[in-house]
Amino acid sequence: MQASGWISVVAHWLMETFPESGIAAEWAALSTIDLGLPMQTPSMFQRSLAKDAIDSRLRWLAGLPTKAVLRAMTMPHQVNKQSLETGRREVKLALTSRAVVDPARIEALAQLSPSDFDLTKLIRLCEELNLAFATESYLSMAMLTRAIVDHVPPIFGKQSFAEVANNHGGATLKREFKNLDTTSRNIADLHLHSHIRRKEVLPTITQVDASNSLDVLLAEIIVILTQKGGR
Structure with a gap:
């Protein structure tokens, strides 16, 4: 107690x-x-x-004092404030943060060279998702997660991620993919398509963090492309 x-x-x-x-x-x-x-x-x-x-x-x-200073330096409003104060048209980021997408996954994707797919955009989406997390850009995180989910179905031979979730793998994999499809789509839609209101509540990391299911998805993509001779 x-x-x-x-x-x-x-x-x-x-x-x-x-x-x-x-x-x-x-x-x-x-x-x-x-x-x-x-x-x-x-x-x-x-x-x-x-x-x-x-x-x-x-x-x-x-480690809280250091963490607080770094976090304050990378919050979007602080970054913009510093840019305005220096009279410059660029922003400077000081980033030290946990990665939402494990850098090992991004590196594994970068090592692949599948003949049927160009992974450049997928890798960049993952990198930008990490950047959005580091700067606490949680609205961007929701949208980037949705973008990744919508980007990859052809790797599974499907037109939509709903098809992937319903047909690929065993029960556990289907459950993870269905959760990722439903959650990422609903959260992104909530912030992408909602009209302005008198009062807004910004999302927290708890709302937009789909890192576990996303890691499962990326791992499966690496397996599929490796088996197809993409390495």
Whole structure:
């Protein structure tokens, strides 16, 4: 209970101190500290897991000052503000961020040379998705994810990603693809086609992050193209 209270207090402070930065969401996503029920004596294994979780959160807090500075430098409004202040018509980005698309996937795609498909645009979409995440451009993330999903069906011999989701692979793969198709399409449509309103609420990373299913998709693309002699 004390651990949960500590996590909650820190989360509240992060939301107040760094609003719209995504930092509070990172804190919330760290490992939970579970010592069992209040009246139970935790086992040595539970204690070990809890210690590791606490250590992880303390290391995260130790790196918070640097993280906050870097995040502030890469937020879109701050980047534009700096550009205006210097009177220049370009923006400068200082980026240090987790990748939504694993760089290893992008590198694997770049190593392929399939005769039937040019992967240049797919690779660029993945790179721009990482850039959008690094600058907390979550509207762009939703649209780029949708673009990737709509771009790749011919690799699977299909005209639409709905066909891919319904026909390719086993039950687990179909489930991932259907989730990616439905979620990415709905979220992108929500932001692409909605009219301006008196009050808007911007998306968070939680809303637009489809990285798990997207990684499954890219891995399957690499397998298919490798099997077709694309390497």
